Amino acid sequence: MTTPRPRSRRWWPLAVWVAWLVAGIGSARIDPADYAGGRVRDEEERIRRNSSALAAMLGEFRTSISDIMFIKTERYLHGGVGYLPHHSESALTAEDLADDVDAHQLELGMPGDDEEEHAGVPTIIPPPHRDFRGWIGTLHREVRPWRDPRRAHIHTDGRELLPWFRVMTQVDPQYVRGYVAGAFWLAQVDREAALGFITEGLQHNPDAFQLYVSLGLLRLREARAAARDNEDGLAVANTLWKLARDDFRRAAALALAQRPDDVDDDGFGSGGWGRYHENDALTAARMDYLLTRETEGASAAAARLERYRHVFPELEP
Amino acid sequence: MKRGRALWVIARSVMLEAIRRKEIYLLVAACLLLIGLATSVDFFGLGGLVKFYRETALRLMGTFTALAVVLLAVRQLPREFEQRTIYPLLARPLPRGLFVLGKGLGVLGAALFCYALFMLIYVPGMWYLEGDLAWRLLGQHIYLQVLQMGLLTSGAFLLSLLFSPDAALTLGLLLYFASGLIGQVALTLYELTNAAGRLLLYTATYALPQFVLFDLSGKVLHSEIWSPLSWPVMAALTGYAMVYSGLYGWGAYALFRRRPL
Numbered sequence: 001m002t003t004p005r006p007r008s009r010r011w012w013p014l015a016v017w018v019a020w021l022v023a024g025i026g027s028a029r030i031d032p033a034d035y036a037g038g039r040v041r042d043e044e045e046r047i048r049r050n051s052s053a054l055a056a057m058l059g060e061f062r063t064s065i066s067d068i069m070f071i072k073t074e075r076y077l078h079g080g081v082g083y084l085p086h087h088s089e090s091a092l093t094a095e096d097l098a099d100d101v102d103a104h105q106l107e108l109g110m111p112g113d114d115e116e117e118h119a120g121v122p123t124i125i126p127p128p129h130r131d132f133r134g135w136i137g138t139l140h141r142e143v144r145p146w147r148d149p150r151r152a153h154i155h156t157d158g159r160e161l162l163p164w165f166r167v168m169t170q171v172d173p174q175y176v177r178g179y180v181a182g183a184f185w186l187a188q189v190d191r192e193a194a195l196g197f198i199t200e201g202l203q204h205n206p207d208a209f210q211l212y213v214s215l216g217l218l219r220l221r222e223a224r225a226a227a228r229d230n231e232d233g234l235a236v237a238n239t240l241w242k243l244a245r246d247d248f249r250r251a252a253a254l255a256l257a258q259r260p261d262d263v264d265d266d267g268f269g270s271g272g273w274g275r276y277h278e279n280d281a282l283t284a285a286r287m288d289y290l291l292t293r294e295t296e297g298a299s300a301a302a303a304r305l306e307r308y309r310h311v312f313p314e315l316e317p
Numbered sequence: 318m319k320r321g322r323a324l325w326v327i328a329r330s331v332m333l334e335a336i337r338r339k340e341i342y343l344l345v346a347a348c349l350l351l352i353g354l355a356t357s358v359d360f361f362g363l364g365g366l367v368k369f370y371r372e373t374a375l376r377l378m379g380t381f382t383a384l385a386v387v388l389l390a391v392r393q394l395p396r397e398f399e400q401r402t403i404y405p406l407l408a409r410p411l412p413r414g415l416f417v418l419g420k421g422l423g424v425l426g427a428a429l430f431c432y433a434l435f436m437l438i439y440v441p442g443m444w445y446l447e448g449d450l451a452w453r454l455l456g457q458h459i460y461l462q463v464l465q466m467g468l469l470t471s472g473a474f475l476l477s478l479l480f481s482p483d484a485a486l487t488l489g490l491l492l493y494f495a496s497g498l499i500g501q502v503a504l505t506l507y508e509l510t511n512a513a514g515r516l517l518l519y520t521a522t523y524a525l526p527q528f529v530l531f532d533l534s535g536k537v538l539h540s541e542i543w544s545p546l547s548w549p550v551m552a553a554l555t556g557y558a559m560v561y562s563g564l565y566g567w568g569a570y571a572l573f574r575r576r577p578l
Contacts (some may be wrong), residue, residue: 080539
């Protein structure tokens, strides 16, 4: 049996711990917005931002945390069932994500309904015939959310994903993908909040053209809703189309400035440029052309098209 | 002294000591601080988002309870020898097996106290957020967590008699936290390795405790989709926990009995 410590000294470890926490928080001036992630292209800027305390403590781990949270949102969407990553690169672009979200809305409010999409994707916990663990594997599949990979996926209400997008972008404000995906889910419940979220993303990532693409797509949705719901909807929609055109134009300008010269046929180039970037750049150019045609006329649109076709020859009038 | 009463006295002394030492409260306070931080984030001004709270709370509660169990369990038996408090106890007609069992029940009792404190916060939190508690699934989750605490206690006893307390603490926590990862790596490696490697992985899977089997939080989290586990599955999990706790406990008892006084 232990000898009790003197009463006056019992709480000193807790006091030291609390003091350490307070001192650490106070001196570190922790504000995730001050710190840059690993994907900032400007090396000088990255070094400047990463000289602060939180970045030094967490380093690249922050981006890993954000990636883990992003995977978690996919798992939430599938009712907790863990699948191997199965979204193609293109499905992560702003435009395709918007389509994806629209498709998912068909199942909103109908948790557990089958959806033919993605059937056949392997689960993280393997099916019985591929699991060497015998009855331990059987129990594992019973305890954890699991579904036969041959069956179509469960899709749940995307509303519950939102906290994870909020947290992942707070942890790593340079996580553009989180802003893009989060804004589209958020737009299903609150368009104003989605607009604010993208704006926040742009404050942290002013050169992220994907966010301008997201903004443009969001305004197009608003324009459609305005034209449908309001009496003077067409006037509102016209204004929104012009705003969306400007967003796509800005996105296209940024994308072309960032796009390397050595992009191959698959959309990959130097400096980390991938199909994800290429698809959004192409979307920005295409949407700028289409909306210019709607708002400024055919000749202005032809001029825009000419500007983009030397980079994207596949763009057609 | 009757055996039942002796068991109760030993278990009660462990529990009371744990409760009086304030460590549990410190763990509960740290856990609540983290849960509070997680729930204080404004999610775009939207209400009714309960899954984030539910997942954060369940995971933190499970982790901190496991931490409390390992911290308490690894020091129970070696300390009796170090501080020589074993002598007056064994001077009485008290079998060593009963002594180990009493210690284990005491640790389990303290862990239950810790988990009950968490639940006192979790349940009102869910009510406040107007979330569905999913009572049947939650009840099964709590029951499986209790089984896991028992398994962890017996495993920590065994480790504490095989290694120094610090090494036992490290190994115990490592086994608990890496259990899921080890299992997943084993599943992946099994496809790639040769016959000898497969035998090793198979042996490791059955020799090491599979803590992932006692975590029903994934289904509690998405309770709108998943049904409670069937009775045969619950019985199989109970059997697994009993057999493995018994084996580790027996190993600890055997080492404790051989230990020179």
